[in-house]
Amino acid sequence: MTTVVVADDQGLVREGLELVLTARGCDVVGVAADGREAVEVVRRTLPDVVLMDVRMPVMDGIAATGEITRSGLPSRVLVLTTYDLDAYVYGALRAGADGFLLKATPPDRLVAGIDTVAAGEALLAPSLTRRLIEHHVRGPAPVVGRPAALAGLTEREHEVFLLIAQGLANDEIAEALVVSSATVKTHVNRILAKLGTRSRVELVVLAYESGAVRPGGA
Incomplete structure (x- = not known):
């Protein structure tokens, strides 16, 4: 409890x-x-x-x-x-x-x-994630192409990464990918480690700054 x-x-x-x-x-x-x-x-x-x-x-x-x-x-x-x-x-x-x-x-x-x-x-909250995104995309233009670190993600990890960037929680990602929440949590932890980030917020920012996703869509 x-x-x-x-x-x-x-x-x-x-x-x-x-x-x-x-x-x-x-x-x-x-x-x-x-x-x-x-x-x-x-x-x-x-x-x-x-x-x-x-x-x-x-x-x-x-x-x-x-x-x-x-x-x-x-x-x-x-x-x-x-x-x-x-x-x-x-x-x-x-x-x-x-x-x-x-x-x-x-x-x-x-x-x-x-x-x-x-x-x-x-x-x-998804609405707050969007506000953070908007704040960062008003700054300098994103880098061209994906950071080298993203190339180290597996195909499934990249799918999870993009869903995190959309503000989805683990249970929502699990439902979208038809896997367990425990599996999603494992993917998230591996993504954080591979990209050298500490939080989901940093992952969202990285996704937009890198051009992996764009405002208004993935």
Whole structure:
């Protein structure tokens, strides 16, 4: 059972999330109404995942995320917010967040996201992946051709790489390729190692900067 701490400054939101998560098999081991309290609760309970709001008093969610990740705590942070502003996305990722979802995410998808992050994978809502893509394609033109490192990917790894670039999660990739999620996870880990990247976000950026995929289609 995945253990979770819910950090949000709105009591109704905290209670609602706790009910939703508990009903779907998560163990909510603590709640917090501000970023400072979130850090303290995480230190005390060491949950698998912290569901972190951004806009909170005393200490905001981005600062709290940074403090949790810098302190070496094993808990992973999934930022959940109403806002999809670029500054929040980049701030959360720079602070070390492992995932970023919007509060409009359906309950089942939220729980799946929590499980994804708890399993050690990074997660970005598809809409946020597109915003990151748009940010990078507004920069310098992509290099001509594929980096030499991409040539080292197997045919199946390249398929997975392109699907990651489209913002698909592991279970969605597994469904598209008719393989198990465990197989996809193995492919993702090999791709990360071969390309010298640390996260799915870096893979998305590489895919667009290299010209392997283009805005508006693969």
